[in-house]
Amino acid sequence: MSLLPLDRSRLRFLAVATAVCLAGCGGSQVIVESTFPKPLVEALPVSMGVVIPDELYNFIYTEDIPDQSLWTIALGDANVAMLAPLFEGMFRQTTDIDSLAVAATDSSLDGVIEPKLEKFEFDVPQGERDKFVEVWLQYQITVYEPSGATIIEWPVSGYGKSELARDAEDAVQRAAIVAMREAGATIATKFSEQPQIKEWLGGIGHDAAPVTVGPQAAAGGNPSAESATAPLE
Amino acid sequence: MERLRLIGIAAALPLIGACGVTARLEPYKQTNAVISAGEHVVVLARKQHSTHEAEEDFVQCISDGLADGKHGLQVHSSKDFEDKMYPWFEPSTAPLSTEDLTVLLARPGVAEQVRETGVRYVVWVDGSTDRVASGGGITCAAGVGGAGCMGLAWWEDDSRYDLTVWDVKDSENEGTIYADYKGRSVMPAIVIPIPLITRPQNHACKGLTDQLRQFLTTPEGYSSPATQAAG
Numbered sequence: 001m002s003l004l005p006l007d008r009s010r011l012r013f014l015a016v017a018t019a020v021c022l023a024g025c026g027g028s029q030v031i032v033e034s035t036f037p038k039p040l041v042e043a044l045p046v047s048m049g050v051v052i053p054d055e056l057y058n059f060i061y062t063e064d065i066p067d068q069s070l071w072t073i074a075l076g077d078a079n080v081a082m083l084a085p086l087f088e089g090m091f092r093q094t095t096d097i098d099s100l101a102v103a104a105t106d107s108s109l110d111g112v113i114e115p116k117l118e119k120f121e122f123d124v125p126q127g128e129r130d131k132f133v134e135v136w137l138q139y140q141i142t143v144y145e146p147s148g149a150t151i152i153e154w155p156v157s158g159y160g161k162s163e164l165a166r167d168a169e170d171a172v173q174r175a176a177i178v179a180m181r182e183a184g185a186t187i188a189t190k191f192s193e194q195p196q197i198k199e200w201l202g203g204i205g206h207d208a209a210p211v212t213v214g215p216q217a218a219a220g221g222n223p224s225a226e227s228a229t230a231p232l233e
Numbered sequence: 234m235e236r237l238r239l240i241g242i243a244a245a246l247p248l249i250g251a252c253g254v255t256a257r258l259e260p261y262k263q264t265n266a267v268i269s270a271g272e273h274v275v276v277l278a279r280k281q282h283s284t285h286e287a288e289e290d291f292v293q294c295i296s297d298g299l300a301d302g303k304h305g306l307q308v309h310s311s312k313d314f315e316d317k318m319y320p321w322f323e324p325s326t327a328p329l330s331t332e333d334l335t336v337l338l339a340r341p342g343v344a345e346q347v348r349e350t351g352v353r354y355v356v357w358v359d360g361s362t363d364r365v366a367s368g369g370g371i372t373c374a375a376g377v378g379g380a381g382c383m384g385l386a387w388w389e390d391d392s393r394y395d396l397t398v399w400d401v402k403d404s405e406n407e408g409t410i411y412a413d414y415k416g417r418s419v420m421p422a423i424v425i426p427i428p429l430i431t432r433p434q435n436h437a438c439k440g441l442t443d444q445l446r447q448f449l450t451t452p453e454g455y456s457s458p459a460t461q462a463a464g
Binding site: 036040178 | 318321341
């Protein structure tokens, strides 16, 4: 059997067809990168160990959206970039530790805080009417006694939206940054309002003054999920 | 030939006339305060609405416009201000009223940080530019003899914004400026599409910037300008 000769026009056609296929198969990749500021809050007079789990460092979200493409969103570096200055501003002293077990041997620590990114959702508009890309995420903030006893497991959500002006990947990145800043704002402003945290602070002899916030932010009562808005439908 | 030229002009004139921007500006100033030398103004977008938000480019356009020129004001970077004041000017924590602002400024460190930025006036921008109508259509075809388009497409954009000016030093609402700019764009296609595009958002930026500069530098109150056609 002889193969068809590959003349110039057929080669050109094959090259274009291959490029189109590869572009379609590549999907959309977003690496969320930003610098995040230190919060302007009164630091609690405690020394906290900070455990950043590997899953947080390496957080990558993937979703195959029908009629769109495979989305891959990497948040690991941005998580650390947001949480590190946040905790530095919230507590008098922070120490990075590898695990909760290390805290038991460090008598200088008053407690340990461990954040995890539990949920992530996003939505890219399809039609012309809806022009915002939305991101919703939820962290789980767990605070432990140095002995390992759990003080609080506190879900904190953040919501962000960004206009789909240029390309979708850029808009997803900007919306994710807004959502992370929102979650950080909730953590910074409502942490000391949580009843379990108030009790813990009182128990270690460091009563924190109640943090009063504006009417927009509801006062923290039970450690129910603190959020700017509900998850995306 | 002369007849064809006249027909062409007669056909083009209504199309060009259909484009244009109508503008409505309503400033309202409650006090006689003006910005002094050394005082900064910062322009921020209101972000608490779920359905709309002032575009980042538009906010930047107003900031740049205020800072430009011989009589440019000292404008603080919006992002820089939000970072320095974090977490108090995020979508869910930003003060919605001057009463909220008073409570915020009473928090430890906040008033000092605001003083350090040099910002005296915060300008909140609320609103957006939306496509409110569109119609028509253009068909293009290509064949052995050539290619071309035929048809007429049009669309109308409405830029509606509300600016609120706060004096952070006295926690007072200085006043508001409301703007509504509507523009219709037309694209006739006679072999090739001829875009006749109006940009009401650009006009809104320029109009609001001029009004805002006057607002911040003029102690007297305003009388509402008449509805005007521009462009």
